[in-house]
Each structure stands twice: as structure tokens, then as C-alpha cells.
Amino acid sequence: MNVDGLIKLEARRQAETLQMIPSENYASEAVKSAQCSVLNNKYSEGYPGKRYYQGNKYIDEIENIAIERAQKLFGVSFVNVQPYSGSPANAAAIMATVEPGEKIMGLRLSGGGHLTHGHPKITFSGKFFESVQYDVDANGLINYDEVEKLAIIEKPKLMIIGTTAYPRILDFRRFSQIAKKIDAYVLADISHIAGLVVGGVHPSPVGYADVIMTTTHKTLRGPRGAILMTNDPDLAKKIDRAVFPGLQGGPHNATTAGIAVALAEAGSLKFRNYARQIVKNARVLAEELIKYGFKLTTGGTDNHLLVVDLGGGGKDAAINLEEAGIIVNYNAVPHDTHPPANPSGIRLGTPAVTTRGMKEPEMKLIAGWINEIVNRAGEGKSVKVEVKELCKKFPVPI
């Protein structure tokens, strides 16, 4: 089959199955059309008004619109919209705040942190910087007293707060108080929760973090990209230099335009209601799964995701759920003794199904189906049919 045919099949897969990977979402048609536009054809190394290529009159305007919208939406004075994605954006944030070989401190992967937060040995953040990792406690929660103890012993130059599999509210204020005691910078990576922050259902790190990074394609519903923010003029210059020419060449202008469109959408009242519904849906899904006897890390959720501790066999569970049309990812649980390739749990999120308009009643149905599949409590075949019927009732929005 050719690529066009495969794209059509992928569109059908996305429409006929439940996308419950918490980092995924459906971008609007307006975002996608900006992203697939002629802007793809243009080279624009540099920044608006300071390009190394001619012909950037309109590109400059588009990038300035994206910057202004992000400044307004998040309430920050400086924004860089050029990072190609979350990982290079974190690399730029680290490069802007510490020198190679200096100490950084982030949350361990199995505790819900991200690879780019200092995961040892195999990542740039663990290889080129001295990395110390804090962990969650026995209940799966970040214990800020323990973070403080470790920070005071280790004295990292940069402390990273931000998660990829943590179902609770992050205390940016407390984290920044700890960092102040040791004169460390704070990087808040709000990739997962940015939509919840602008939607008013998660506290903002503005005022507490020196640098804020978010990807634009998760709860924000934009194109695959990232933005970096700060209110510190000195760090602003360092961030710009770290992104270009430090790590990147020409910005992906079509993505910048998609980010501008997504940021306008995220500033609407409709988006605030959407963010609220994401959280409500996650809470109901968690409550229902608990009723079926599932063990959730931290005992539940305050945000858009939940991690189910199956005690092993996360991979099989994810494969069986995919067979039934429920798409999740297998995931480590805190202090997991199983290997990352087949960890103890699965991770579920509500952003994409909420984009389709699903609410509490649908979460109850989904929890029942997860129980049927994972606990082999029913007939898998009928779940597949029922999932497809539900998907038909809630088409992917355009």
C-alpha cells in the first residue's frame, strides 16, 4: 500500500478506536491545515526581524503572533516557539541554565518523570550533565520534604519539576521554595498539563519556575512542537541562543503557525470547559476502575491521567486492550520491579476522548470494558463491537 492509503487507514483507526494514551489528542482541522501549508517551504534561521534568510516578511508576523498569544495565555514576558519538540526544548532549557557536567535534579522515570529530566546513562541529560534523581514515596506521591533533603545534600544547579505519568497536582510553589534555599534554577515541564493550566484546572508554575517548557500537542491540542517561557530577561537571551544556533537550525514555520492557531483555540471559553471535563472524566474513570478492584497509583487522580498497577503484565494488558479498540500504553509504576519493556502497569488518559465529546457516562462504559478485558470478566469480542459503536456516536471533531 502507498503512503496515502496508509494515512487513510490510520485516520480510520483513530476514528474507530478509543485513544486513551494521555499524551495524545486530536488537533483541530484549523491546526492541521496551518501545519500542512506552504509555510513548510520556507527557511527562516534566526528570530523575527533578525533572520539569516530573505523572504521572511510573513513568517515574522506569524511567529510574532504565536509568541504574543503564548505570552497572553500563560502570562509570561518571553516566549520561544521554535523548539522542534519537547525533548529538544528541554535540552535547550538545560543548556540555558547550566554548563555541561554541572548537576541537575529531576524525577525518576518510574516515578513519573521524563527521560530528558536526567535519566542516567542513555539520555543527553544523564550523559552530559551530572544527574541526581528524586523519587516518589511508597504511595506514589512526590514527598517535597524528601526532595528538599536531597536538594540540600546534592545542591544541583537546576531542579526539574514536571511529569509524564503522575496523576496528582504539582506543587510548584513548594518546589521553588526548595530551589531558592540552594540557589538553583527551576525548570517546570508542563508538557502534559499545559491545557489544564490554561484551562484553570491546574495551578500555573508562572512566578515559581525560572523556565517553563511545554509541548504543544498534548492537552493543548496543537501541532507536535514545544515552547519555552520565562520572565527573566537574562534567561530569555540564553534560551534564544540555546535553541538557535545552540541546538537547531531553521524553525518549522508551519508548526509555528499551527501553534498560533492552537493557542487561540486554547484561549476560548470552550477550551476552559474542555479542560474541566478532561479532569471530571479522569476522576470518574478512576472511581469506576477502583470499584472493579483495580489498584491505581496514588489511589486516584487529580488531573487527566491515571496509572493502573496490575502487579505485572502491563504489556499483555495493553495488547489485549488494543485488540478490543482501547488504546493505552504499558507503563512503569513507582518502584517497579518489572522491566520497562514489560512493566507492571498501564497508563490511561482522558484528553482525546474528551475532545470527542465523551463525558461521565461514557467513562463508566469504558471502565466496564477495561474490567472485562483486563480481568477477563467478559466476552472480548463484544467489547470490540461496543467500542466501535461508541466511537461512531462520538466522531473525531473537525
Ligand SMILES: Cc1ncc(COP(=O)(O)O)c(C=O)c1O
Ligand atoms: C513531561 C514531558 N516532557 C517532555 C516530553 C518530550 O516531548 P517530545 O516527545 O515531544 O520530545 C514528553 C513527552 O511525552 C513529556 O511527557
